[in-house]
Amino acid sequence: MNDVPHVVIVGGGFGGLEVARRLSRAEVRVTVIDRRNHHLFQPLLYQSATASLAPSEIAWPIRSLLRYANVTTLLATVVGVDSTTQVVRVEDGTTIPFDTLVLATGARHAYFGHDEWEPYAPGLKTIEDSTAIRRRILLAFEKAERAPDAGERARYLTFVIVGGGPTGVELAGTIAELARDTLRRDFRTFDTRDARVILVEAGSRLLPGFREELSGYALGALTRLGVEVRLGKAVSNCTAEGVEIGDQFIQTSTILWAAGVAASPAAEWLHVPTDRVGRILVEPDLTIPSHSNIFAIGDTVHLEMSDGKLIPGIAPAAKQEGRYVAEAIIQRLRGEPSLPPFRYKDVGTLATIGKRAAVVDLGWITITGRLAWWLWGIAHIYFLIGLRHRLSVALSWLWIYLTGQRSARLITQDEPAQGWPANASSRSLRAEQ
């Protein structure tokens, strides 16, 4: 087994996982390295952030998804690649040699050069991000219940979401529903329906990746939910007190960041050219320029379609790229001629707005409203991995649909305790490891 070629895949997202699966019957050894033990179903991450789903409903241990005899999974953080000696460097100093390397390292949100805003305007990319945002949203209502005056209370009850893409639209719609429906009977000193949800988008319309008529529909649907949408407004500052939008300062304790993108440092590891946000400018066959045995796929890659548009950073694109790379590796092993350039097949885009509306853009047709919402729900349950998670998410959604109640309303990862019970064990555990 040790004399067959070794394929190392960095990243267990949609792209990396697809490569590993497609190579499970090939004559190769595969090692998947991720610094998390879980694959994350990112399209539903906003639901974990808004207490609709539990983290474990949208994440799976990578190694249990890759139970193939020729696949090894390692929990490790990659810190570099040496393309000359063909090794991947890991944080503990060990190196992992490869014959072929696939970089599927993803992206994160970005603050347009204002990283100092991050503490006040957290973004949403990881499970920890989602529980931190969930905590922040729920704590705002808790603090409003104890607020000493109306001004303070209004600040806690103002939620500002920056970025009008699918994540921003979905967060805004769900927070509005939390306030109007889920939490309505739970507080005594205020009416949760007085909460303000403000969605800020610097461009001229919501959902810029979708067709224009869908942007109008999304705007109307959000407005009906009570969301204030501010188009053509850029954020100029974020502080602990609030957010500055143009020449207006909005007092708020909760700013959520759903704008901007920054690629992983994969390009830095290899010293190769990138676009403005750090994505590797790959060849049409998804290899890295002058490194024919190193592929890169997914959100860390910049590749244009024939019409000059960028392939979007969504799960179907990463999966298609993963399948292409696996096939390319198999072709090379067989000594067959190389594949034609990668071509992205647009399978459509979806976004949901609260619990009864959505937009679906399939290219040849657009659908809105309740039918789109059902399509959205069915598609997402279908793409979840495994019957267990499909049943669990279907039950959670059915419950929210029927009762308005969300079951994952936990505030965890508390601030250091001053009183009782002291949170000593989890804190010292974290410090010690």
Added chain:
Amino acid sequence: MNDVPHVVIVGGGFGGLEVARRLSRAEVRVTVIDRRNHHLFQPLLYQSATASLAPSEIAWPIRSLLRYANVTTLLATVVGVDSTTQVVRVEDGTTIPFDTLVLATGARHAYFGHDEWEPYAPGLKTIEDSTAIRRRILLAFEKAERAPDAGERARYLTFVIVGGGPTGVELAGTIAELARDTLRRDFRTFDTRDARVILVEAGSRLLPGFREELSGYALGALTRLGVEVRLGKAVSNCTAEGVEIGDQFIQTSTILWAAGVAASPAAEWLHVPTDRVGRILVEPDLTIPSHSNIFAIGDTVHLEMSDGKLIPGIAPAAKQEGRYVAEAIIQRLRGEPSLPPFRYKDVGTLATIGKRAAVVDLGWITITGRLAWWLWGIAHIYFLIGLRHRLSVALSWLWIYLTGQRSARLITQDEPAQGWPANASSRSLRAEQ
């Protein structure tokens, strides 16, 4: 509404919740204060620690459980009580006046004067404890996969549980099943069935609160699961390298603490006498000596039954005490004579050992084996709050029963990231708040 008596309840556990509910139709205002936003179903906490259930399956927002017009819920940390001026002091300096106070502040595990062991041997009382322990158990297997030599690997694959009560027995049985069944096909460099699970109990038998014949049964059932049980052995040291038991040193990276109890500091707030572990020595009517308008219930209380035995620190006892206190408050309001002393009615105790065995001690009959396991499961689903959680937990258990797979296998709350993606947002969020 403001001129009716104000009852303040500190703690939203089984006892505090019961008092609040029973007072929901009385002519009083009720305020429930807890430093967590959730009520925790502690009997199933070990299942969250072993990846069988998600945290949100065993915890509920306290305020959504107390949607009564006369009940207010506050998320706040109590730091003291002034019985002269009749106020509760909160961590931010505010005070909350009361006419009647109920202290239901619980207990934590204790290290018999060796608090320095805590970082190496975390205990299990909160949701955060459970995700920290889950992380530790799963990381041990991950580190074993990357271990450089057999000695190191053996250390990672050794799990030591200290304390042979129900929590220790349940943790040991479930970890043994994780190794033998759930994780069996997920690793490449070792056989997970080689993992050692060692349960240490200083007394002469397991489950000391149960009848003696059940202790023997539990010992046999654990041994069949491959657990090594060490009776009559006290732990003399815990370090990062391992645990010292008598004159033997066992190398291990995972020590879990399920022994000892320390009451909340409620007694210190009031400067009243306690037993050895800090529990308040309450009057037979659950009031605090010379403070007739302050009650204390649950695990923070020391009260003996007529046979001289201590009322056990379990959910049914706290609930019975809560009901008694609510009735006492209502009687006093009506000016009726006070109630006879509180009497604990033993409703039985249960513990489970892996997924096919359990022990049930109902006092007049004991049951073991598969029938006991079904009784245990049905009883726990029955006592969960709400249809939603019953369905969800039933689905989770059915799935584990049929497939051996546990769906909550997430390693979260990562150590500070050195690589990619930087975990900056959740860290700075924690630091900032």
